[in-house]
Amino acid sequence: GAVVSQHPSRVICKSGTSVKIECRSLDFQATTMFWYRQFPKQSLMLMATSNEGSKATYEQGVEKDKFLINHASLTLSTLTVTSAHPEDSSFYICSARHGFGSPLHFGNGTRLTVT
Amino acid sequence: GIQVEQSPPDLILQEGANSTLRCNFSDSVNNLQWFHQNPWGQLINLFYIPSGTKQNGRLSATTVATERYSLLYISSSQTTDSGVYFCAVEDNFNKFYFGSGTKLNVKP
Numbered sequence: 629g630a631v632v633s634q635h636p637s638r639v640i641c642k643s644g645t646s647v648k649i650e651c652r653s654l655d656f657q658a659t660t661m662f663w664y665r666q667f668p669k670q671s672l673m674l675m676a677t678s679n680e681g682s683k684a685t686y687e688q689g690v691e692k693d694k695f696l697i698n699h700a701s702l703t704l705s706t707l708t709v710t711s712a713h714p715e716d717s718s719f720y721i722c723s724a725r726h727g728f729g730s731p732l733h734f735g736n737g738t739r740l741t742v743t
Numbered sequence: 744g745i746q747v748e749q750s751p752p753d754l755i756l757q758e759g760a761n762s763t764l765r766c767n768f769s770d771s772v773n774n775l776q777w778f779h780q781n782p783w784g785q786l787i788n789l790f791y792i793p794s795g796t797k798q799n800g801r802l803s804a805t806t807v808a809t810e811r812y813s814l815l816y817i818s819s820s821q822t823t824d825s826g827v828y829f830c831a832v833e834d835n836f837n838k839f840y841f842g843s844g845t846k847l848n849v850k851p
Contacts, residue, residue, distance in 0.1 A: 630788075660837060662839070666784075670843075671829065671841045671842065671843045671844055672829070672841045674838070674839070677837065677838070719784055721784075721786065723786075728837055729773060729774065731774070731776055731788060731791035732776060732788070732831065732839060733788060734778070734785075734786035734788070736783075736784070736785050737784045737785065737786075739784070
């Protein structure tokens with residue numbers, strides 16, 4: 629149980645375009661989802677926390693207008709990288725949990741390359 | 744926020760050897776999890792262990808919350824154990840803090 633599906637796994641886009649990444653909890657209701665960014669050989673950096681039906685809470689230094697997060701249902705959150713630039717190239721990972729105090733479960737990540 | 748320190752940063756083992764990874768944290772925590780990130784980037788949940796000891800096959804973990812540390816034991820290591828092991832702790836505000844990880848390389 630506790631499967632989190634993230635799509636796409638890889639995406640290559642041109643500079644200036646927008647990319648949407650989906651994160652779905654397949655067999656549980658995710659009241660909270662987290663979005664992380666990971667640079668090569670580094671730890672995970674929290675970008676934002678989203679609770680179903682409310683606005684995402686962004687970490688300091690993360691541009692809200694560039695990284696749009698929507699958590700419209702208890703099983704789906706999306707991250708849209710708007711007007712992507714090469715410096716946005718990275719590995720993006722989502723995680724989800726059923727409720728406070730429950731364990732985190734991760735998607736398989738999305739490797740974004742902006743050319 | 745909570746500071747999380749993992750040691751060692753890098754570890755090279757011969758297949759069949761045992762190892763202990765450590766995670767120290769700077770404040771009381773609600774939860775603690777150990778993850779394994781494989782070479783393809785997938786994060787696998789190993790243990791959800793805010794306190795006590797758990798075992799799962801060749802892996803076991805112990806968290807001593809009062810002393811603010813957790814240990815992950817890997818016995819009879821295999822090449823498939825290679826990757827990065829992360830410890831993550833949760834504060835009282837639904838926020839997780841990750842350590843910098845231990846990179847494990849198990850050689851055949």
